[in-house]
Each structure stands twice: as structure tokens, then as C-alpha cells.
Amino acid sequence: MxxxxxxxxxxxxxxxxxxxxxxxxxxxxxxxxxxxxxxxxxxxxxxxxxxxxxxxxxxxxxxxxxxxxxxxxxxxxxxxxxxxxxxxxxxxxxxxxxxxxxxxxxxxxxxxxxxxxxxxxxxxxxxxxxxxxxxxxxxxxxxxxxxxxxxxxxxxxxxxxxxxxxxxxxxxxxxxxxxxxxxxxxxxxxxxxxxxxxxxxxxxxxxxxxxxxxxxxxxxxxxLGALPPAPTVTDDLSTVITSLERRVTAKGFQLPLGLVERVLTAWLRGDMVVLVGQPGTGKTLFATLLGSAMEQEFDLDAPLLIPVRADFDEAELIGYERLDGTVHLQDFARHILLDDAPLEARVVIFEEFNLASVETYLSAVLVATQERERLVRLPNGEVANLPIDTFVLATCNSFRDEPETRTRVSSPTKRRSTTITMPNVLGDRYEDDPDTAVTGVIGNLIANERKRVEDRENAGRASQFDSLRLTALRSVSGSANFSAQAQQALVSVANAVLETASGRSWFTLGILRDIVMALVMAERDAGAELTALGHAVADKLVHQLRGTHSDAQPLLAASATLPNAEEIGRLIDQMMAGPSDELLPLL
Known part of the structure; x- marks a missing residue:
């Protein structure tokens, strides 16, 4: 030839x-x-x-x-x-x-x-x-x-x-x-x-x-000016899903069954994915871990993280024209719409998706997803194309749960989205096995936190106080390293919340992690650990309480042996001081 x-x-x-x-x-x-x-x-x-x-x-x-x-x-x-x-x-x-x-x-x-x-x-x-x-x-x-x-x-x-x-x-x-x-x-x-x-x-x-x-x-x-061809994914879908799951779980994340498959198949059919759930269910952590897994598995650019604020609008997402006539383009325009390799996939993470009205800042992108040519107009009048494999992963809290700070999502946006409710892994574990739900995850929570700090240290990016964190984290490997009194009190307090239906919805691994870390930072002494646990209940757990007066009673009883039981009781009394049976938030 x-x-x-x-x-x-x-x-x-x-x-x-x-x-x-x-x-x-x-x-x-x-x-x-x-x-x-x-x-x-x-x-x-x-x-x-x-x-x-x-x-x-x-x-x-x-x-x-x-x-x-x-x-x-x-x-x-x-x-x-x-x-x-x-x-x-x-x-x-x-x-x-x-x-x-x-x-x-x-x-x-x-x-x-x-x-x-x-x-x-x-x-x-x-x-x-x-x-x-x-x-x-x-x-x-x-x-x-x-x-x-x-x-x-x-x-x-x-x-x-x-x-x-x-x-x-x-x-x-x-x-x-x-x-x-x-x-x-x-x-x-x-x-x-x-x-x-x-x-x-x-x-x-x-x-x-x-x-x-x-x-x-x-x-x-x-x-001659043509674009480089995108690398072809040669594995089948099930193999890709398994590989991504392996990368996510390797970071210690408690991965709900089928979650990666639901996200990936939604992306492949052209949807953006919205993760909804209680704070602490791992929405943001899962989004960042999956984005990193995609980056490593397919040699992609790093995920683009866009934190949404209450005043977020299209100028914040795409760009705007300055008073002198010059144009400022935001990261989304520069790295996604004007990407020099638009045939390759990119993961975009919108954190706190509905803090602002989604249609206020994302309308041009939403329209582009439904068009054959996927056009988005830039502030200078030029037209750019939204790449086909722009994989959007958004996290948000429910408007119903937080109407004061969240905005409703319109039907057209829902039509272009796959909305996945992140399960409360801790609540599900409690329903399956109340006796080990809490103790069975404490070791992983501590190990994950230790690895996070050690990774910073090994990369030469240890922060000023990381030495204090590591000293505490290396003193324990699981609940067995806590005093017997602290172990019993921790399980008693956690189960008192998890035994209520409302508690199983909001008491998440994220909240449990914060309480366990309070114990980790305490001295290895029963009195110090119980004091730390009591402070965590008063400072963290009580402020998450929701539901009726009866939902607070088990926690009140479980906290009776803690050193600051009186403080905890006073806080719960304030939450029950309203005109109805609903608990009043203190913040």
C-alpha cells in the first residue's frame, strides 16, 4: 500500500x-x-x-x-x-x-x-x-x-x-x-x-x-486544525463501574450499593445528577471521590468544583463584560466551554446546588443539553459548545428540610436531572443490626481521618496543627481504645437518637464522625473522654435534633450520666418550650 x-x-x-x-x-x-x-x-x-x-x-x-x-x-x-x-x-x-x-x-x-x-x-x-x-x-x-x-x-x-x-x-x-x-x-x-x-x-x-x-x-x-480524537473506553459498562467503585471504597467511603452505577448511567443518557440528602450523608465526599476516580481511571483533567452561593448567577458561572469592554470568563467557560479537547469527558461538581435559584445561573447550560449543537453564548457574543461528556454532579439539601436557605428546583431542571437521595448509611445499619451499628464503623472513621492527615504529611503539605491531630489519631485505632465507660456512653447516646424514626433520617456518619473525633482528641482517661462526649452532645448533637418532644426523651435519658447532663437537659428543655409539640431549633 x-x-x-x-x-x-x-x-x-x-x-x-x-x-x-x-x-x-x-x-x-x-x-x-x-x-x-x-x-x-x-x-x-x-x-x-x-x-x-x-x-x-x-x-x-x-x-x-x-x-x-x-x-x-x-x-x-x-x-x-x-x-x-x-x-x-x-x-x-x-x-x-x-x-x-x-x-x-x-x-x-x-x-x-x-x-x-x-x-x-x-x-x-x-x-x-x-x-x-x-x-x-x-x-x-x-x-x-x-x-x-x-x-x-x-x-x-x-x-x-x-x-x-x-x-x-x-x-x-x-x-x-x-x-x-x-x-x-x-x-x-x-x-x-x-x-x-x-x-x-x-x-x-x-x-x-x-x-x-x-x-x-x-x-x-x-x-491541519482538527481536534485530537478522544481516548476510547474499551471496557464494558459493568467493568467500568466496578473499577470506579473500587477506587471510591479504597478511600474508606461507605459506598451505598448501586450508587456509582446510577450516577454513571444517568450521565451516559445525558442527565446531570443531583445528590440530595441530610448533611453528613456523604454527598460532597462521594462527589469528590467519584470525580477523582474518573480522573484516575480515564486520565481526565481534575474535576471542576464550583461552590454555589446565594447570589450566584450566570455572570458567576460563565463570565461578564467589564466596564472597559473587556471580557472576564469564569472557570466553567475557560475550562469546559472553551476546552481544547472537547471530545474528552470532564466532571463538574456544583456544591450546594440550590443555595441560589438554579435557573438564574444554569439556564443557558440546561438549554444547551437539549440542543443538537449544544450552544452556549459567551459574554463577548461568541458561541461556544457544551462538550457532550460534560458530567455534572450536584449536591443539595432539600428545600422541604431547609426552606429558609434553599430554593426550589423547577420542573424543567428536574426533567434534565437524575435526582438521587443519598441514603443514611448509619440509619440503615441501625435498622439492620442495632447492636453493632455504631461500634462497627468507629474504626473506619478514625482510620479515614488518620489517613487524610498522613497523606498531607507525606505530600509535604502538613498544616501547622497536623502534628496535634496525628498524635491523637495515632493513640486510637477503634472503640476498644476508649475507656469502657466512654464506649458504653457513646453507644447509648447514639442509639438513643437512632431508635427514633426522625433520628435515623438525620443522624449520619458525618455527625458520628465529629462526635468520635471529640473523643479521639481527649486524653486517654475515662473522665476526660466522658467530658468530651458530653460537650459533643451539647455542642453538636442537640443542635441537630428534630421531630417531636418524644424524639428528644431517649437522648435526654441517655445523657443523664454524662458530666454535663444538666447543660444538655437545659438545652433540650429550651427546644421543647414552643407552643407546639415540634422541637424548636436553637439556631
Whole structure:
């Protein structure tokens, strides 16, 4: 096999640059159609129009990986618009043809009213080549067109009859074979075209470059402005899910069954994923761990984390125009919408998704997800494309639970989303096995926290107080390292909350982690540990309480042996001081 080498293809594209579109597109397309219909276009006209030119552009100028799906045609003749739209042959190019035909130059156009045929017919004036050259001042070598148009032709497989008709024998050079093939397919020797707008010489340096054993590579297309192809995921979906689960659980996360699969399949069908749940159910931790797992598994850029504030709007997400007329683009626009590798996947995490009205800042993106071209307009008026594999993972708390700080999510947004309620792993464990629900996770909570701090230390990023944290964390490995009194009190307090239905909804691993860490930081002494536990109940647990007065009674009873039982009782009494049976929040 023998194909156009990359060096010659790039040389040909450079040589054609600056030519007129009529020279590179219209004339060859018309000649090919004339050859197909066996008509001399300088003596007769043939049915012709934008459709023929569009097919010619599709065949030879539509490159894989065009940076803009609206502009698929690589216009090697143009510096101003190196990529042309699909409307080009039926719009701009058609107008140029019509203008010249109207002046009686280069092209002849005859309307159906003149011919009785269903469409326009076109031909060439006898002086088409000279007329176009006088206007454009730029001729094109036929061999350069042959190298571009025949870049995927195996010259060793060209019909010997074509070569024989061109006077080429078995030992002909590959470039001469390609030249013969092109002239057979396009028949440029009509009128005065050759010798004016087309030149029929082959530069001597072209003959010194050997042809290649393979067709044009992706790397060569990238040099021509095409996008690099995205790495292909070769594993099946179940294997990918298993790999991601393994990476997430390796970080010590208590992964609910099927959660990764639900997220990934939602992404693949085009949804963004919204994680809803009580504080402490691991929404943010899971989002960051899954984003990191995707980064490692598929060699992606790091996830883009966008913290949403109450005043968040589209200017905060995409960008805005400054008073002096310059444009400031935010990370989402720079790293996602204008990504130089838009065929690759990116994970975007919106933290506290509904602190602001989602439609206020995300409406343009939501609309783009439903459009074929996925367009998003930037502040400077330019249009960007939302990459197909923009995987959005958002965390939020329920508007019903926190109407004072959260906004409702509209039906159109829900339509474009998969909303997953994060289960309360601790509550589920308690329902399955009340006796070990708490003690069974304490070791993992401590180990995860220790590893987090040790990782910072090993990476040379230990903070000023990490030494204090590590000293405490290395003093315990599980609940067995606490005093018997502290172990019993911790389980008693936790189970007192978990035995209520409301407690099983809000008492999460995150809250338990904070209480356990209070014990970890205490001295290894029963009195110090009980004091730390009592403070954690008063400072952390009581403020999470919700439900009715009866939901607070078990915690009040379980706290009776703690050193600050009186303080805890007083706080709970304040929560029960309202006019109804509902517990009043103290904050």
C-alpha cells in the first residue's frame, strides 16, 4: 500500500492557501460532475448547484474532529475562515457563482425558464481560467489538489488502465500515479483552465519524498486544525463501574450499593445528577471521590468544583463584560466551554446546588443539553459548545428540610436531572443490626481521618496543627481504645437518637464522625473522654435534633450520666418550650 505522506499533504495545503474558493471548490466540483455526466462544461451546461458542491466538500474537506460542529469543512484555501459551515455551498459560494455568471465571467448559469429543466444548469466560459486568475491573482497546482483530494487513495491499487492512458508504465513514481488518477477523476483539461488558474507542474522536491505505508494519521489532521480524537473506553459498562467503585471504597467511603452505577448511567443518557440528602450523608465526599476516580481511571483533567452561593448567577458561572469592554470568563467557560479537547469527558461538581435559584445561573447550560449543537453564548457574543461528556454532579439539601436557605428546583431542571437521595448509611445499619451499628464503623472513621492527615504529611503539605491531630489519631485505632465507660456512653447516646424514626433520617456518619473525633482528641482517661462526649452532645448533637418532644426523651435519658447532663437537659428543655409539640431549633 502507498499513500500520500504527511509532509506532502501539509505542503499541498500550504500551497493552496490564499486561493479562491471557486478555484478549490466550485471548479473541481463542476469538473467532477461533468466527468460523471460525460459532458464538456465549456460547450454545454449540466445540472449543478449547492448540493453537488456540498457532496464534494463532504467527500474531501470534512475532516474528523472539526473543532466546531457547525463548521465541519476544512477550508485550506482560506486564512480568514479556515473552517466553513454546512451552509457555505448553498449560501456564500452560491452567491459568488451567481455574481460571476451574471457578469458573464467564468461561469454560465441558465435558469429553468430558459431550459425547461427542473433546476439550474451551469457551465464554464471558454476563458474561465484566465478570467478567474485575473481577478484572484492566485493559481493552484493540479498536483496540490491531487495530494489533498487523493490523500486516502492507495496509489499501488490504482487501475492500470488509468495509468496506461496517462502513459505510465509499471515503474512509475507514486506521485505520477496520483496525478494520473486525479486527472482521470476530474478531467481538468477543459477550455483554458490548465495553464491559467490551474498549473500542471510537479515540484522537483515533491519527488524526493517517499509515499507512506498508511493513510493520513490523526496527528497530521491535528496539524491541519482538527481536534485530537478522544481516548476510547474499551471496557464494558459493568467493568467500568466496578473499577470506579473500587477506587471510591479504597478511600474508606461507605459506598451505598448501586450508587456509582446510577450516577454513571444517568450521565451516559445525558442527565446531570443531583445528590440530595441530610448533611453528613456523604454527598460532597462521594462527589469528590467519584470525580477523582474518573480522573484516575480515564486520565481526565481534575474535576471542576464550583461552590454555589446565594447570589450566584450566570455572570458567576460563565463570565461578564467589564466596564472597559473587556471580557472576564469564569472557570466553567475557560475550562469546559472553551476546552481544547472537547471530545474528552470532564466532571463538574456544583456544591450546594440550590443555595441560589438554579435557573438564574444554569439556564443557558440546561438549554444547551437539549440542543443538537449544544450552544452556549459567551459574554463577548461568541458561541461556544457544551462538550457532550460534560458530567455534572450536584449536591443539595432539600428545600422541604431547609426552606429558609434553599430554593426550589423547577420542573424543567428536574426533567434534565437524575435526582438521587443519598441514603443514611448509619440509619440503615441501625435498622439492620442495632447492636453493632455504631461500634462497627468507629474504626473506619478514625482510620479515614488518620489517613487524610498522613497523606498531607507525606505530600509535604502538613498544616501547622497536623502534628496535634496525628498524635491523637495515632493513640486510637477503634472503640476498644476508649475507656469502657466512654464506649458504653457513646453507644447509648447514639442509639438513643437512632431508635427514633426522625433520628435515623438525620443522624449520619458525618455527625458520628465529629462526635468520635471529640473523643479521639481527649486524653486517654475515662473522665476526660466522658467530658468530651458530653460537650459533643451539647455542642453538636442537640443542635441537630428534630421531630417531636418524644424524639428528644431517649437522648435526654441517655445523657443523664454524662458530666454535663444538666447543660444538655437545659438545652433540650429550651427546644421543647414552643407552643407546639415540634422541637424548636436553637439556631
Amino acid at each position: 502507498s499513500y500520500v505522506p504527511a509532509h506532502l499533504l501539509l505542503e499541498a495545503a500550504a500551497a493552496i492557501r490564499g486561493a479562491h474558493a471557486l478555484t478549490v471548490v466550485t471548479l473541481p466540483a463542476l469538473l467532477r460532475e461533468a466527468r460523471r455526466t460525460q459532458v464538456d462544461p465549456t460547450t454545454a451546461q449540466i445540472p449543478y448547484g449547492g448540493g453537488v458542491e456540498e457532496q464534494y466538500l463532504k467527500d474531501f474537506f470534512e475532516l474528523p474532529g472539526a473543532p466546531d460542529p457547525h463548521r465541519p469543512y476544512r477550508a485550506i484555501w482560506s486564512d480568514d475562515t479556515p473552517w466553513q459551515t454546512r451552509k457555505f455551498p448553498g449560501g456564500g459560494l452560491q452567491r459568488q457563482r451567481g455574481q460571476r455568471a451574471g457578469r458573464g465571467e467564468v461561469l454560465i448559469q441558465r435558469k429553468p425558464a430558459q431550459t425547461g429543466l427542473p433546476g439550474d444548469v451551469w457551465g464554464l466560459t471558454p476563458t474561465a481560467g484566465a478570467d478567474l486568475l485575473a481577478e484572484t491573482k492566485k493559481s493552484v497546482r493540479l498536483i496540490d489538489l491531487a495530494l489533498w483530494i487523493g490523500r486516502n487513495v492507495d496509489t499501488s491499487a490504482i487501475d492500470p488502465a488509468i495509468l496506461s492512458a496517462a502513459g505510465l508504465g509499471p515503474g512509475a513514481e507514486e506521485i505520477d500515479k496520483l496525478d494520473a488518477w486525479f486527472k482521470h477523476e476530474f478531467r481538468p483539461q477543459h477550455g483554458d483552465l490548465v495553464g491559467t488558474i490551474f498549473q500542471d507542474d510537479i515540484p522537483a522536491e515533491y519527488r524526493t519524498v517517499p509515499f507512506a505505508a498508511d493513510p493520513v494519521s490523526d496527528e497530521t489532521y491535528q496539524q
